[in-house]
Amino acid sequence: MIDSAGIQRLLPHRHPMLLIDEVLEATAGESLVAVKAVTADEPCYAGLPEGGADDAYPPTLLVESWCQAAALLACLDAPNPDVLTGRVALFGGIAGLRFSRPVRPGDLLVHRARLVRLFDEAAVLSGTSEVDGVTVLEVEQVVIAFREAGEFAPGAGGADAEAARTASGHGR
Amino acid sequence: MSDPQGSPIRRDHPSPLVAPVLVELGSAGRATSTFTLDAAEPLLAGHYPGFPIFPGVCLVECAHLTALGAVTAGSATPVELAAIESARFLGPVFPGDTVHTQTVAEAVQDGWRCRAELAAEAPGGGPRRQVAVVRLRYGAGPA
Numbered sequence: 001m002i003d004s005a006g007i008q009r010l011l012p013h014r015h016p017m018l019l020i021d022e023v024l025e026a027t028a029g030e031s032l033v034a035v036k037a038v039t040a041d042e043p044c045y046a047g048l049p050e051g052g053a054d055d056a057y058p059p060t061l062l063v064e065s066w067c068q069a070a071a072l073l074a075c076l077d078a079p080n081p082d083v084l085t086g087r088v089a090l091f092g093g094i095a096g097l098r099f100s101r102p103v104r105p106g107d108l109l110v111h112r113a114r115l116v117r118l119f120d121e122a123a124v125l126s127g128t129s130e131v132d133g134v135t136v137l138e139v140e141q142v143v144i145a146f147r148e149a150g151e152f153a154p155g156a157g158g159a160d161a162e163a164a165r166t167a168s169g170h171g172r
Numbered sequence: 173m174s175d176p177q178g179s180p181i182r183r184d185h186p187s188p189l190v191a192p193v194l195v196e197l198g199s200a201g202r203a204t205s206t207f208t209l210d211a212a213e214p215l216l217a218g219h220y221p222g223f224p225i226f227p228g229v230c231l232v233e234c235a236h237l238t239a240l241g242a243v244t245a246g247s248a249t250p251v252e253l254a255a256i257e258s259a260r261f262l263g264p265v266f267p268g269d270t271v272h273t274q275t276v277a278e279a280v281q282d283g284w285r286c287r288a289e290l291a292a293e294a295p296g297g298g299p300r301r302q303v304a305v306v307r308l309r310y311g312a313g314p315a
Binding site: 013 | 184214
């Protein structure tokens with residue numbers, strides 16, 4: 001439904017941190033389903049010992065990938081792929097992320113994100129990630145904060161925190 | 173692929189980070205670490221072009237690697253990350269900053285709970301700014 005080129009018109013993330021391949025379903029203001037194929041060629045596997053046993057995809061990258069699906073949902077109506085102007089989506093806070101089994105090369109991640117609340121300056125989302133219909137990640141709550149890019153330059157620290165606090169004060 | 177200094181990348185586990193998180197183990201489940209964000213850290217090229225900023229999940233990665241050091245040091249069996257109970261992001265981290273992480277791990281019934289506080293220091297020193305507070309839970313990993 002939205003291919004990689006379309007995703008790059010919605011999100012500012014680029015290689016090696018663009019962690020969504022395709023959006024399968026999207027209903028603005030409600031929900032989104034997106035996929036990412038995990039491969040042995042991911043940059044996170046570069047430089048590992050030959051024949052090393054540990055090939056689990058880093059849980060933090062799994063979370064980032066899910067959050068990019070969430071960010072796509074949060075900005076479907078007002079995308080801004082240029083972080084130098086306009087509003088930027090930032091990670092405000094997360095709560096209740098549970099990992100139920102490791103993700104490995106060859107797995108196709110299916111991220112499901114649901115918009116819980118939308119504020120002027122933040123969005124609250126929840127959802128899951130699955131591989132072959134089995135849940136690998138449950139997300140109770142992620143807060144994405146929107147800030148003007150100009151406010152968020154080096155030296156303007158903490159701007160995102162304010163929005164996150166505002167959102168968590170109203171959310172849930 | 174090379175690291176920020178131009179040497180071939182060497183890692184002992186899959187990670188979004190190329191430069192090492194340097195962990196020092198303390199006593200009673202405590203650990204500290206430092207990670208200096210080089211402007212050439214590969215992920216910054218995509219996060220974001222023209223506006224490099226350290227992803228929030230990479231602060232969680234610093235917390236995880238630090239806490240894991242403390243947890244595995246006290247365990248005869250493998251452990252793995254079971255949950256990010258919470259993470260609050262309090263300020264940005266930019267190229268050149270050093271991230272200082274302090275964790276404390278506590279054994280609970282089915283694993284360990286860890287709390288991490290992360291602060292960033294600008295190049296050349298100066299006051300440390302608190303950038304994140306992260307709570308992690310670990311359980312038994314595959315034998």
